[in-house]
C-alpha cells in the first residue's frame with residue numbers, strides 16, 4: 001500500500017530521477033528489437049496494491065492496450081541557407097565614385113529603397129542605386145569614396161522570410177526518403193521547432209559529407225531562424241499500423257527486462273514484454289501483452305518505485 005502523501009513526494013523526486021537520460025536510438029527498416037535477442041529467466045511475479053484513490057491522486061492512468069501507429073522516423077542534421085532566388089547582389093549601373101551609402105549590414109530594406117548614391121563617370125551626375133528585392137543586407141563590400149566599377153557588387157540582400165533547410169541523409173536511407181514527408185526542424189540554440197514538408201531530394205551528392213541533401217523550406221516570419229546555423233530535424237518517412245503498441249510512458253525496466261504494469265482492480269502486476277519497433281511516442285509489443293489488457297500508461301515509474309520499495313521492505 002502507498003499513501004497519497006508518499007506519492008506526492010515520490011512524484012517530485014522521481015520526475016527528475018526517472019526522466020530518460022538518453023533518447024531512444026533510431027531504428028528502422030526492420031532492424032528493430034535486436035537488443036532483445038535473449039529473453040531473461042522469467043522474473044518472479046511482482047506486484048503492488050495501490051488504492052484507487054491513491055492512484056488517482058498520483059495521476060496514474062490506465063488504458064487498454066491496443067493497435068497503434070509506429071512511425072519510421074529519421075533524425076538528421078541540417079543547415080539553414082537563404083533560398084535561391086531570394087538573394088540579390090546589387091551592382092553599380094554606371095561606373096563612378098560612391099558618394100553615399102544609406103544602409104549597412106543587418107539593415108532591413110524594402111523593395112525599391114535607396115541604398116547608395118553614385119556619381120556617374122559618364123554623365124557626371126548622381127544616380128541612386130535601389131534595392132531590387134526586400135530583405136536584409138547580408139554584405140556591403142562598398143565604401144564611400146570608392147570608385148564603383150561596372151558590375152562590382154555593392155550590396156548583397158537576402159529575403160530571409162523563407163529559408164531553405166538542407167538536411168543531410170546518409171547511405172541507403174536516401175533510398176526511401178521522399179518529397180512530401182513531414183519534417184520537424186529544431187533550432188539548436190533554443191530548442192524551438194517548426195513543422196514543414198520535405199520539398200525535394202536533390203539528385204547529386206554533397207561532396208564534402210558524401211550525403212544526399214533533402215531540402216525543405218521554412219517560414220521565418222520573425223527572423224529567428226538564421227541562415228548558416230545548424231539544425232536538427234526529424235523526418236517522418238512512414239507510419240505503420242501495428243497490432244499492439246503502448247506509449248513509451250508505459251514502459252519501464254525491471255531486473256534488466258522491459259516491463260509494463262497490468263492493472264487488476266487495485267493490484268498492479270509487472271509484465272515483462274518483448275518490444276518491436278518504436279518511434280518518439282510509442283513502442284510495439286511483440287510478446288507478453290494481449291489486446292485489451294489494462295496497462296498503466298502514465299506515471300508508470302510510480303508503480304515501479306512502489307514495487308521496488310515493497311521488495312526492499314520485504315528483504316529487511
Ligand SMILES: [Zn+2]
Pocket residue numbers: 028029072073074176237
Ligand atoms: Zn527508415
